[in-house]
Amino acid sequence: MKPLALAIALGATTAAADAPRLSFPLDCDLGETCFVQNYVDRDPGPDHADFGCGALSYDGHKGTDFALPSIAAMQAGVDVRAAAPGRVRGLRDGMADAVFAEDMVDALDGRDCGNGVVIDHGQGWQTQYCHLKQGSLAVDQGQTVAAGDVLGQVGLSGRTQFPHLHVSVRKDGETVDPFQPDGGATCGDAGNALWADDIAYVSGGMIAAGFSSTLPDYADIKAGTAGAVQIGATAEALVMWVYLFGGRAGDRIAFDIDGPRRDFLVQETELTKTQAQLFRAVGRKRKTAPWADGVYSGTATLIRDGAEIDRISAQVSVAP
Numbered sequence: 006m007k008p009l010a011l012a013i014a015l016g017a018t019t020a021a022a023d024a025p026r027l028s029f030p031l032d033c034d035l036g037e038t039c040f041v042q043n044y045v046d047r048d049p050g051p052d053h054a055d056f057g058c059g060a061l062s063y064d065g066h067k068g069t070d071f072a073l074p075s076i077a078a079m080q081a082g083v084d085v086r087a088a089a090p091g092r093v094r095g096l097r098d099g100m101a102d103a104v105f106a107e108d109m110v111d112a113l114d115g116r117d118c119g120n121g122v123v124i125d126h127g128q129g130w131q132t133q134y135c136h137l138k139q140g141s142l143a144v145d146q147g148q149t150v151a152a153g154d155v156l157g158q159v160g161l162s163g164r165t166q167f168p169h170l171h172v173s174v175r176k177d178g179e180t181v182d183p184f185q186p187d188g189g190a191t192c193g194d195a196g197n198a199l200w201a202d203d204i205a206y207v208s209g210g211m212i213a214a215g216f217s218s219t220l221p222d223y224a225d226i227k228a229g230t231a232g233a234v235q236i237g238a239t240a241e242a243l244v245m246w247v248y249l250f251g252g253r254a255g256d257r258i259a260f261d262i263d264g265p266r267r268d269f270l271v272q273e274t275e276l277t278k279t280q281a282q283l284f285r286a287v288g289r290k291r292k293t294a295p296w297a298d299g300v301y302s303g304t305a306t307l308i309r310d311g312a313e314i315d316r317i318s319a320q321v322s323v324a325p
Contacts, residue, residue: 023128024176025089026201027183028152030134031071031159031170032084039083041207042169042250042281043070045182056185058192059208060279061251067180068133068173072250073159074212075229079138079168083159087124087150088132088172095123098142102161102168109164118171119163122156129178135171136163167227167282174199209251209314212282214305216321217244226284235322238295243269244288247305247317253279257308260287264323265299296323 033039044055046066055062073079079102098120103109118135122144125131138160144150161168174181182188183199184206198204215221215232218240225231226248236243245262254276262270272287285305301323306316 023130024181024186024199025091025126025130025132027088027132027174027199028086028201029204030086030088030132030172032086033071033073035071035204036207036210038078039071039073040210040212040250041069041204042072042167043068044184045069045180047182047185055206056182056192057206057208059206059251060253061208061281063281068135068171069183070169070171071159072167072169074248075227076161076168077229079159079161082138085134085137085156085159085170087152087154087156089124089126089130090151091124091126091132091149093122093144093146093148093150094125094131095121096142096144096146097121098137098140098157100139100162102139104161105164105166113164117164119165120157120160121163124150129176131173131175133171133173133175135173136160136165136169138162207251209253209256209307209309210249211305211307211315211317212248212250214245214247214303214317214319216301216303216319217246218242220244220286220288221246221284223284227282232319233321235324236296238298238323238325240291240296240323242288242290243296243301243321243323244286245270245303245305245319246284246286248282248284249307249315250282252276252283252307253309255309256314258285259306259308260303261306262287262301262303264301265297269301295325298323298325 046053046062048054053062053064120137121135123133137157141158174183221231256276259273302320304318307314
């Protein structure tokens with residue numbers, strides 16, 4: 006990671022006076038029901054870096070990824086809205102929602118954006134909205150839209166492995182980072198950000214947490230179906246899991262679980278590599294006696310360089 010290289014990563018390095026002010030582009034509570042998974046890649050070489058000099062990007066990424074916590078949240082429906090007024094210049098629908106795998110490359114045929122919309126805002130400015138849900142597009146070619154108008158819903162179409170909205174901002178065809186359009190190299194300083202509202206830079210955090218009676222399958226966690234509300238007293242094990250984004254090598258996750266008899270489990274685990282998304286779990290196997298009836302509560306804390314980055318809590322009831 007080379008922070009000093011950030012300033013020269015983008016083709017458009019000056020925020021023009023005619024730049025549109027961007028409204029938040031989807032119906033969710035940032036930090037609660039959605040999060041920023043990836044920012045524009047600011048490193049011009051083979052490495053990658055976000056505008057905060059962190060790792061929430063990948064080589065050549067040209068937009069901002071606003072992610073949902075699960076496929077279940079996507080299926081429930083989250084509207085995508087126009088970030089600024091303009092005219093629909095292009096759109097595509099009809100592509101299936103599916104987790105991308107390498108054997109899908111030929112079928113995609115370059116349509117990595119999946120179902121999407123391009124809006125022309127005038128004077129060379131455009132925004133593009135990718136990975137929309139199949140059949141959800143609510144606008145037509147050439148239609149004039151206002152900021153906040155519904156374009157469709159967040160989906161899983163195109164080249165993506167998690168439900169999210171990818172938003173690209175362009176000026177005369179060149180990528181502009183809406184968080185730092187002037188191309189400054191001050192880590193995390195949004196400066197003259199194009200967003201109408203402040204969107205704080207977050208380098209990683211918790212997505213979800215829950216309990217289960219066995220080590221959950223990662224696919225179930227990403228689907229939003231892994232958490233149990235109640236576990237039987239004779240269950241094989243009692244496990245707390247946590248799903249997070251932006252984990253870095255050296256980060257620690259501290260688990261603290263209390264049960265009816267208190268101090269059920271206190272344990273830490275250290276991350277050995279940097280990952281965009283991951284899950285970790287701790288727990289105990291039942292020996293002979295049933296688990297004590299009652300409520301088990303757990304907290305998981307993400308710690309980086311000795312400082313708390315984020316924490317999340319969950320609970321489960323144990324009954325005969």
